[in-house]
Amino acid sequence: MITDLLTMVWKEWKEMLLQHGGIRSGILPTVIIPLILLGVMLPWQMGREWVESPLALAVWAWMPLMLMAGLIADSFAGERERHTLETLLASRLPDRAILFGKVCAVVSYGWGLTILGVSMGLLTVNLVHGRGEFLLYSRKLTLGILALSWLGAWLAAGAGVLVSLRAATVRQAQQVLMLAIMLLLFVPVYGVKLLPAEWRAQIAGTLAAGGAARLVLVIIVTLTVVDTSLIIAAMARFRRARLILKD
Amino acid sequence: MSNIAIRTEKLTRDFGQIRAVDDLSLEIPAGIVFGFLGPNGSGKTTTIRLLLGLLDPARGRAEVFGLDTRTRADEIRERCGALLEHAGLYERLSAEDNLEFYGRIWRLSAADRKARTKELLTHLGLWERRGEKVAGWSRGMKQKLAVARSLLHRPSLIFLDEPTAGLDPMAAAALRDDLLSLAVREGVTIFLTTHNLTEAEKLCALVGVIRAGRLLAVGRPDQLQAKAGGHQAVILGRGFSERALASLRERTEVAAATLQDGRLVIDLNREVEIAPLIGLLVNSGAQVEEARKGKASLEEVFMSLMEEEK
Numbered sequence: 001m002i003t004d005l006l007t008m009v010w011k012e013w014k015e016m017l018l019q020h021g022g023i024r025s026g027i028l029p030t031v032i033i034p035l036i037l038l039g040v041m042l043p044w045q046m047g048r049e050w051v052e053s054p055l056a057l058a059v060w061a062w063m064p065l066m067l068m069a070g071l072i073a074d075s076f077a078g079e080r081e082r083h084t085l086e087t088l089l090a091s092r093l094p095d096r097a098i099l100f101g102k103v104c105a106v107v108s109y110g111w112g113l114t115i116l117g118v119s120m121g122l123l124t125v126n127l128v129h130g131r132g133e134f135l136l137y138s139r140k141l142t143l144g145i146l147a148l149s150w151l152g153a154w155l156a157a158g159a160g161v162l163v164s165l166r167a168a169t170v171r172q173a174q175q176v177l178m179l180a181i182m183l184l185l186f187v188p189v190y191g192v193k194l195l196p197a198e199w200r201a202q203i204a205g206t207l208a209a210g211g212a213a214r215l216v217l218v219i220i221v222t223l224t225v226v227d228t229s230l231i232i233a234a235m236a237r238f239r240r241a242r243l244i245l246k247d
Numbered sequence: 248m249s250n251i252a253i254r255t256e257k258l259t260r261d262f263g264q265i266r267a268v269d270d271l272s273l274e275i276p277a278g279i280v281f282g283f284l285g286p287n288g289s290g291k292t293t294t295i296r297l298l299l300g301l302l303d304p305a306r307g308r309a310e311v312f313g314l315d316t317r318t319r320a321d322e323i324r325e326r327c328g329a330l331l332e333h334a335g336l337y338e339r340l341s342a343e344d345n346l347e348f349y350g351r352i353w354r355l356s357a358a359d360r361k362a363r364t365k366e367l368l369t370h371l372g373l374w375e376r377r378g379e380k381v382a383g384w385s386r387g388m389k390q391k392l393a394v395a396r397s398l399l400h401r402p403s404l405i406f407l408d409e410p411t412a413g414l415d416p417m418a419a420a421a422l423r424d425d426l427l428s429l430a431v432r433e434g435v436t437i438f439l440t441t442h443n444l445t446e447a448e449k450l451c452a453l454v455g456v457i458r459a460g461r462l463l464a465v466g467r468p469d470q471l472q473a474k475a476g477g478h479q480a481v482i483l484g485r486g487f488s489e490r491a492l493a494s495l496r497e498r499t500e501v502a503a504a505t506l507q508d509g510r511l512v513i514d515l516n517r518e519v520e521i522a523p524l525i526g527l528l529v530n531s532g533a534q535v536e537e538a539r540k541g542k543a544s545l546e547e548v549f550m551s552l553m554e555e556e557k
Binding site: 011083084087088093094240241 | 262296299300301302303321324325327329331332333334335336337338339340344348349351352353354380396406
């Protein structure tokens with residue numbers, strides 16, 4: 001199973017890097033540009049805030065979703081569109097290897113790049129704004145970043161694979177995913193604004209009184225449940241016959 | 248071990264109101280080239296999908312190497328190679344990477360993958376271009392690569408859906424030779440769908456004709472030719488009058504005599520000398536330039552089966 005999974009990951013990475021022509025031209029938009037943006041430009045602009053603000057949690061939790069949305073949408077819808085899916089399904093690869101091979105390839109990209117971005121960001125902040133002092137995320141923030149970005153990556157992968165399994169085209173899959181991401185982003189922001197003033201004050205008070213850690217914990221638990229449900233749903237949805245008939 | 252590669256019993260599959268495969272019962276011995284002939288939409292591809300366990304039958308059952316397609320599809324796919332309706336190549340990858348990927352899928356060792364890739368690509372004239380991305384290739388080159396991919400892991404059974412489509416005549420002939428040698432020397436069973444009836448006649452030891460999901464006929468090409476009336480005489484010339492045709496039709500050895508595209512085609516009830524028939528034509532004033540005696544081609548058999556079903 002692991003060998004089969006790694007075979008799929010190998011193919012997915014090759015295709016991912018070659019999607020813009022060659023490996024060199026593929027690395028630029030898929031690896032270099034996101035890293036410069038996240039690991040150099042933003043930390044440079046934000047300075048010490050980059051490592052001290054709890055906003056870092058939100059940034060790094062969202063990052064895998066933004067990085068992975070396009071790629072994961074392509075996973076099955078792309079194979080279907082390019083007429084490679086049926087040949088793949090007619091091979092000896094087990095269902096789980098195909099499904100998790102695709103998921104792992106994209107998660108390794110999204111989460112890997114996020115962690116690389118976190119590390120580069122720290123380097124940039126220390127080089128530009130350190131002034132002899134070693135700037136680092138607090139232990140809680142570090143754990144939060146690691147956990148939320150990991151769970152964010154699986155959220156993107158689970159939701160993306162489900163959408164991609166159902167979508168007729170890559171474009172359709174990408175549109176549905178982007179819409180879902182936008183809703184996830186805007187509903188909480190504008191939803192909070194719609195709450196009565198006293199509720200908002202109560203929430204702010206709870207957060208200020210040390211409830212932030214608890215909130216993060218609640219988010220982590222919720223994301224774990226949602227991610228697991230999405231992956232189970234994708235496993236149930238992955239049926240060779242169903243995929244062939246959609247082709 | 249049974250020497251039957253494929254066995255189906257009343258295999259049926261519906262898509263909504265449409266019956267794609269209808270009560271298909273078939274036995275294909277191992278080690279032969281089986282030709283599955285039928286017009287577009289007749290159920291050939293659905294049959295392949297059922298045999299590979301990619302679809303479940305609505306009724307009936309199918310076995311490949313004695314393995315039930317419903318319950319042991321994974322084991323069946325383990326032993327099969329397939330070139331389906333589409334070449335199914337990853338166009339962003341090079342030819343070598345495409346074969347590398349499928350070589351890994353079939354767990355060939357690194358050395359075997361390398362050697363087999365070189366052997367197949369060299370044989371198909373693609374070795375020099377192995378590093379190029381497939382996207383830039385012609386349809387024929389892609390088809391050759393897809394054939395190489397289906398043979399890569401030395402499967403016991405290969406499903407080939409129109410394998411010579413898009414190949415130039417030389418490449419098509421070379422592929423036909425390869426398929427025959429595979430079947431004969433290595434005991435590989437080949438399940439071939441094709442619209443090219445001449446190809447089927449040359450390659451196939453057994454032929455099945457399907458239309459609207461129903462198997463109309465199955466047998467060796469010569470058996471089908473014999474069933475379809477078989478013996479025929481084709482006369483080229485001028486002045487084939489209605490009176491001459493009527494005289495021909497009165498003879499007991501003649502089943503039918505028709506003018507087709509200026510040729511006189513005489514269907515015979517049995518193998519007979521055709522000199523008396525030519526004499527009759529000449530005496531009735533016809534000018535005979537050429538006369539050929541032979542069996543109906545597989546194409547004619549196919550056409551007559553299609554006509555019967557209309």
